[in-house]
Amino acid sequence: MKTLMIDIMLNDRxxxxxxxxxxxxxxxxxEDMANKVYGRYPTLRKRAMNxxxxxxxx
Numbered sequence: 001m002k003t004l005m006i007d008i009m010l011n012d013r014x015x016x017x018x019x020x021x022x023x024x025x026x027x028x029x030x031e032d033m034a035n036k037v038y039g040r041y042p043t044l045r046k047r048a049m050n051x052x053x054x055x056x057x058x
Contacts, residue, residue, distance in 0.1 A: 008037065008044070009055040016041060 001021050006012050008015045018038045018040065037056065038045040 002058065006033070006037070007057040009057060010042070010044065010047065011052075011053055012055075015044070 002024055004022060006018045006020055008018055008038060018037055020036065022033075034056070037045045038048075042052055
């Protein structure tokens with residue numbers, strides 16, 4: 001298992017840092033990662049639905 005540090009940006013400003021653990025033997029799933037981020041920070045999903053820009057930077 002490896003840990004990937006992801007910076008979450010909201011409207012071009014830093015919002016949070018998220019640690020995502022994954023196994024490099026399997027294909028990296030960006031949708032699974034996004035769902036885990038939205039599960040951890042539910043207000044991001046609401047803001048993304050309202051048209052605000054949410055960016056995941058690796």
